[in-house]
Amino acid sequence: xxxxxxxxxxxxxxxxxxxxxxxxxxxxxxxxxxxxxxxxxxxxxxxxxxxxxxxxxxxxxxxxxxxxxxxxxxxxxxxxxxxxxxxxxxxxxxxxxxxxxxxxxxxxxxxxxxxxxxxxxxxxxxxxxxxxxxxxxxxxxxxxxxxxxxxxxxxxxxxxxxxxxxxxxxxxxxxxxxxxxxxxxxxxxxxxxxxxxxxxxxxx
Numbered sequence: 146x147x148x149x150x151x152x153x154x155x156x157x158x159x160x161x162x163x164x165x166x167x168x169x170x171x172x173x174x175x176x177x178x179x180x181x182x183x184x185x186x187x188x189x190x191x192x193x194x195x196x197x198x199x200x201x202x203x204x205x206x207x208x209x210x211x212x213x214x215x216x217x218x219x220x221x222x223x224x225x226x227x228x229x230x231x232x233x234x235x236x237x238x239x240x241x242x243x244x245x246x247x248x249x250x251x252x253x254x255x256x257x258x259x260x261x262x263x264x265x266x267x268x269x270x271x272x273x274x275x276x277x278x279x280x281x282x283x284x285x286x287x288x289x290x291x292x293x294x295x296x297x298x299x300x301x302x303x304x305x306x307x308x309x310x311x312x313x314x315x316x317x318x319x320x321x322x323x324x325x326x327x328x329x330x331x332x333x334x335x336x337x338x339x340x341x342x343x344x345x346x347x348x349x
Contacts (some may be wrong), residue, residue, distance in 0.1 A: 168215055176217040176237045177207045184235055187308040188221055191315040197322070198224040214238040223319065231318040235311065236296075243296030244310055246345055248318045253328030254286035260330050261287050267339065272348035285328050293346040317345045 158167075185205055192199035200222045210216035216238045223231040228251065236243045252261065265275050270291070278288045295310060302310075320341055324330070330338050 166209065166211075168209065172215050172239060173217065176215070176239070180207060180217065180219045180235060180237055181205070183304055184308060184311065185219065187311055188219070188233075188235070188315075191312050192221060192223065195223065195315065195319040197230075197319065198226070200224070210234075210236050212238070214240065223315070223322070225322070230322045231315070233311070233314055233318075239299075241296055241298045242307060243294055244307075244314060245292070245294045246314045246318065247290060247292045248321055248346070250287070250289040250291070250321065250325055251285040251328060252287040252289065252325065252330065256287060256329050257332055260332060260335050261289070263335055264289055264330075264339070269339075269343055269347045273346075291342065291346045293348055314345050317341060 188205075189203075205219055205221065207217050207219050210218040216236050218234050218236045220232065220234045222229055222233075229249065230251070231246070231248045233247075234245045236245065250264075261277070264270075265277055267275075273292050273294075275292075276290045278290075279286060280288050321338070324334075324338055324341065
């Protein structure tokens with residue numbers, strides 16, 4: 146069976162290219178169908194529920210994720226009127242799934258630098274520490290990016306648990322955006338903000 150799909154895939158390779166990527170079409174169809182049929186309805190409904198601009202609006206595009214295993218990725222985003230503030234990617238192989246989350250905080254220059262340093266240096270983010278950039282162009286000053294990933298082998302969690310993880314990631318990232326709409330996190334509110342962020346972005 147392996148030889149058959151390889152022979153067919155090789156026929157479509159352009160010999161003028163410097164690299165060739167071969168996918169087992171049966172595995173690709175299975176993984177794409179799994180994501181569209183089982184997880185996309187939950188993702189779409191969660192995106193719709195938050196009141197922000199979301200993408201994709203329908204018919205998501207599933208793409209190859211370069212890896213040592215055939216991996217397919219479904220990516221979805223939330224935006225305010227100007228900026229992307231959340232990106233999620235559900236990545237599936239035959240062996241496991243991974244949910245990768247990243248969120249962006251846009252804070253004013255009036256925000257206490259000690260608050261910014263507390264987010265950047267927080268011990269509960271140390272496994273995947275936030276990054277900071279400075280912007281002077283868009284009405285905010287500090288741009289902080291938080292990343293987190295969660296996954297497991299198939300069978301460790303059931304589909305219901307996986308969909309709940311996706312829902313929680315979207316809901317928490319939206320709540321973090323709502324919390325920072327004015328561009329300020331104060332010394333008295335940083336604890337509340339971090340408690341929220343730990344639900345998805347904690348990484349030892």
